Amino acid sequence: MEEFTEQAYLYWPLVLNGIKALMVLILGWMAAGLISSAVRTRINKTPQIDETLGSFAASVVRWVLLAIVLVAVLGIFGIEATSLVAMLGAATLAIGLALQGTLSNLAAGFMLILFRPYKLGQYVDIGGTAGTVRDLNLFFTELVTPDNVQLIVPNGEAWGAIITNFSAHATRRLDITFGIDYGDNIEQAKAVILRLAEADARVLANPDPWVRVTNLGDSSVDISTRLWCNADDYWELKWAMIQGVKEAFDAEGISIPYPHSVEIQKKG
Incomplete structure (x- = not known):
């Protein structure tokens, strides 16, 4: 019984230190999350600063605070910061080799946030x-x-x-190619496409809509259309033009051919 009491007396400080370290670790982890979130929110509320910087700065703050928490936890067990630095200095080469991929990602992260x-x-x-x-x-x-x-x-x-x-610039060029039958009126088809483009408010007037015959395919005369629009309108405009041109071609009697082969028989 006396031996058990003596062992408990010897291990009790270690247990207390373990409890303290666990509390510091939990509280530090929570504090790092809250502070990094506060940094992100504060930066994102500043109109002059891009929100990408807020996300990156919050990540940096979080990892720095977690490093401080780690040092504090080790200090509870009697490992001083100077000793920790000495240990890390001695293991720099091994850590660098083991974490070269992680360190590469870290350096690349700073480059990405710098050059945007x-x-x-x-x-x-x-x-x-x-x-x-x-x-x-x-x-x-x-x-x-x-x-x-x-x-x-x-x-x-x-x-x-x-x-x-795809979102770097405010405007984008929309390129669509429509095929018509060889027997159809090319100028009529071009006029239909141009009329629809000019009637759509999403199509910018400068540069002007561009409609040209660009290829004589196996089964169709290809008419290319180039329209400029705001980047946010790109997909909606594309879908609207495809549907609109198809419906207008049907109304005008202009056919959109499908690939086919013509067999010519010669009499001997």
Whole structure:
């Protein structure tokens, strides 16, 4: 009994330190989340600062605070900050080799936030992965597809890939090609397309709508149409023009041919 009491007396400080460390860890984790959220909210409320910076700054603040919490927890067990720094310094090479991918993502994250090839809310294609940017933090970029699928792109891969930003500019050019039968009136078809384009308020007057014959296909005369519109109107305008031209062609007696072959028999 005396031996058990003596062992309990010896281990009791360790148990107390463990409880303290757990409380510091939990409270520190919660505080880091709350403070980083507050930083994000504060930055996003400032009109002069892009909200992408708010997301990134919140991520940095969170990880810095968690590092401080880790140092505090180790201090409870008697490991001083100077000793921790010495230990990390001795293990720098090993850590660098083990975490080179993570460190690469971290460095790439700073480059992405510095040069801003994309921002939150923009629709981008990163090396063949396309979606709307929902988050940009220290280590990865989060994209969301139109059908609400989450895509995670490591920042290292994003920085080293070709980035196509469909939302970078306020306006976009819409290109559509319509095919008509060889026996149809080309000028009539061009006039129909141009009339519909000029009647749609989403089509910008400058540059002017462009309608030209661009190809003589196997089964059709191809008429290309180039229209400029606001980026937000791109898809709705495209769908409206496709439907509108089809209906107008039907009303005007202009046919849209499908691929077919003509057999010619020669009499011997």
